[in-house]
Amino acid sequence: MPQPSASRRTPGRPPRISREAIIGTARRIVEEEGVHRLTMRRLATEVGSTPMALYHHVRDKEELLVLLLDDYAVRALRRPELPADPRERVVAAATAIHEALAACPWIVEVLTADDLMSKSALWFVEQLVSGLVEGGLSLDEAVHGYRAIWYYTAGEIVVRRTAARRRAEDDRRTYREEVFSGLDPEELPRLAQAADRWAPLTAEDTYRDGLKALVEGLLAGR
Amino acid sequence: MPQPSASRRTPGRPPRISREAIIGTARRIVEEEGVHRLTMRRLATEVGSTPMALYHHVRDKEELLVLLLDDYAVRALRRPELPADPRERVVAAATAIHEALAACPWIVEVLTADDLMSKSALWFVEQLVSGLVEGGLSLDEAVHGYRAIWYYTAGEIVVRRTAARRRAEDDRRTYREEVFSGLDPEELPRLAQAADRWAPLTAEDTYRDGLKALVEGLLAGR
DNA sequence: ACCTGAACACCGTTCAAGT
DNA sequence: ACCTGAACACCGTTCAAGT
Numbered sequence: 001m002p003q004p005s006a007s008r009r010t011p012g013r014p015p016r017i018s019r020e021a022i023i024g025t026a027r028r029i030v031e032e033e034g035v036h037r038l039t040m041r042r043l044a045t046e047v048g049s050t051p052m053a054l055y056h057h058v059r060d061k062e063e064l065l066v067l068l069l070d071d072y073a074v075r076a077l078r079r080p081e082l083p084a085d086p087r088e089r090v091v092a093a094a095t096a097i098h099e100a101l102a103a104c105p106w107i108v109e110v111l112t113a114d115d116l117m118s119k120s121a122l123w124f125v126e127q128l129v130s131g132l133v134e135g136g137l138s139l140d141e142a143v144h145g146y147r148a149i150w151y152y153t154a155g156e157i158v159v160r161r162t163a164a165r166r167r168a169e170d171d172r173r174t175y176r177e178e179v180f181s182g183l184d185p186e187e188l189p190r191l192a193q194a195a196d197r198w199a200p201l202t203a204e205d206t207y208r209d210g211l212k213a214l215v216e217g218l219l220a221g222r
Numbered sequence: 223m224p225q226p227s228a229s230r231r232t233p234g235r236p237p238r239i240s241r242e243a244i245i246g247t248a249r250r251i252v253e254e255e256g257v258h259r260l261t262m263r264r265l266a267t268e269v270g271s272t273p274m275a276l277y278h279h280v281r282d283k284e285e286l287l288v289l290l291l292d293d294y295a296v297r298a299l300r301r302p303e304l305p306a307d308p309r310e311r312v313v314a315a316a317t318a319i320h321e322a323l324a325a326c327p328w329i330v331e332v333l334t335a336d337d338l339m340s341k342s343a344l345w346f347v348e349q350l351v352s353g354l355v356e357g358g359l360s361l362d363e364a365v366h367g368y369r370a371i372w373y374y375t376a377g378e379i380v381v382r383r384t385a386a387r388r389r390a391e392d393d394r395r396t397y398r399e400e401v402f403s404g405l406d407p408e409e410l411p412r413l414a415q416a417a418d419r420w421a422p423l424t425a426e427d428t429y430r431d432g433l434k435a436l437v438e439g440l441l442a443g444r
Numbered sequence: 445a446c447c448t449g450a451a452c453a454c455c456g457t458t459c460a461a462g463t
Numbered sequence: 464a465c466c467t468g469a470a471c472a473c474c475g476t477t478c479a480a481g482t
Contacts, residue, residue: 013464013465014464014465015464015465016465016466017465017466039454039455039456040455040456040457041455049467050466051456051457052466052467053465055456055457055458056465056466060456111380119401122401122405122410123409123410125410125413126411129412129413130411140419140423142412143419143420144426144431145432145435147428148374148432148435148436150377151374152370152377154380155372155373155374155376155377155380156373156377158380159372159373159376179341183344187348188347189348190355190364191348193361194351194361194362194365197361197365201362201365201366202365206369209366209370210366210373210436210440213439213442214370214432214436215439216438216442217436217437217439217440217442218432218439220435220439220442234445234482235445235446238446238447239447261473261474262475262476263473271447271448272448272449273475273476274448274449274476275447275448277475277476277477278445278446278447282475283475
């Protein structure tokens with residue numbers, strides 16, 4: 001990985017662009033037009049350089065995306081006041097992560113690009129694990145519990161974000177409506193019964209309810 | 223969406239390639255080399271045609287991917303014997319979906335491309351919803367519960383699959399090791415304590431445990 | 445109705461050379 | 464040390480024409 005040159009010496013040509021400038025410009029592009037518009041070529045021209053100059057500051061596009069996520073995490077994750085009760089603390093920490101991620105429309109593509117989100121998220125992970133330990137779990141169980149919460153949270157983001165994009169895009173949403181309107185009540189009675197409430201029901205934000213249930217289940221009987 | 227021509231008449235040129243042939247070839251490419259190798263151009267040559275011929279049978283690449291997922295679901299989802307107990311039934315139905323998805327390495331890219339997986343998955347959704355209703359939830363609560371289970375399941379797949387790909391790829395895994403070895407026990411005591419067990423702990427398959435906890439939490443006190 | 449060829453407007457990345 | 468230009472090996476999709 002290329003490093004900024006040591007400041008004690010300036011042995012070669014002085015840099016014209018910096019990692020910070022690259023990431024800053026990348027962030028702007030992504031915020032204004034979405035991740036799919038972020039290309040190395042585009043970024044190069046916006047930063048006032050050539051595509052290949054970028055490769056002197058980042059290894060490849062994937063590294064750029066991870067750096068971008070890190071940058072976002074640093075500025076978006078605000079540590080909340082945490083309740084004393086372990087159960088509520090876990091819910092609060094997970095909710096804080098979830099809120100930061102949900103507010104970031106381009107997160108999905110990057111989420112699926114790395115599982116350890118960012119250094120600045122570790123404090124939240126600590127709160128989750130310690131809350132679960134205080135709730136009665138062993139350390140190992142608490143780490144597993146944290147993973148379960150992370151699965152649930154990441155899944156919620158991915159599924160809801162994708163569904164939202166779909167809806168915004170075009171008429172393909174009618175596929176679901178079509179399927180649900182043609183349900184056989186003999187074969188799939190509950191789905192047929194819920195068919196016309198399905199859209200509003202799944203549009204509701206139930207992250208918190210599901211999270212509470214999960215935490216309750218994880219700590220049940222301890 | 224283009225349809226196969228009505229068989230009662232053959233008014234124009236006879237088709238040389240079919241939707242089935244396209245999907246079949248696409249499946250082979252994806253199974254052998256991964257989704258990222260599936261391109262319209264590549265697919266066209268493998269199917270013995272030109273890129274543009276494909277657009278007569280599918281709307282665009284995204285539709286192709288959704289058709290591919292559908293095709294996979296039809297052949298991979300096997301309905302299991304379901305236990306009578308509602309709680310266990312929910313766990314069994316979710317586990318069956320999870321197993322089918324987890325066995326499919328290219329699933330992530332397509333998962334994030336549509337939230338209603340496939341018609342053939344509806345039976346499983348029915349089992350989940352009805353299990354939750356019998357477990358004491360209202361129909362609306364049961365639909366929300368199903369969503370929570372789906373978030374958890376999709377998240378598990380996405381996170382674990384991505385982590386696995388990472389590991390296979392290259393040396394970037396050392397990033398996590400580096401972060402975890404440098405933890406400050408004052409600031410993040412639990413994480414520091416779990417640091418050297420982190421890799422094996424997160425490698426364990428704990429889908430089922432987390433699922434049970436979630437279902438237990440959803441049905442708690444009913 | 446179905447397919448082809450050529451073109452449009454792009455990609456990420458490598459390599460060799462310049463300052 | 465840092466940057467440039469040209470090139471490589473691709474993309475998905477549109478359009479106009481052919482059979």
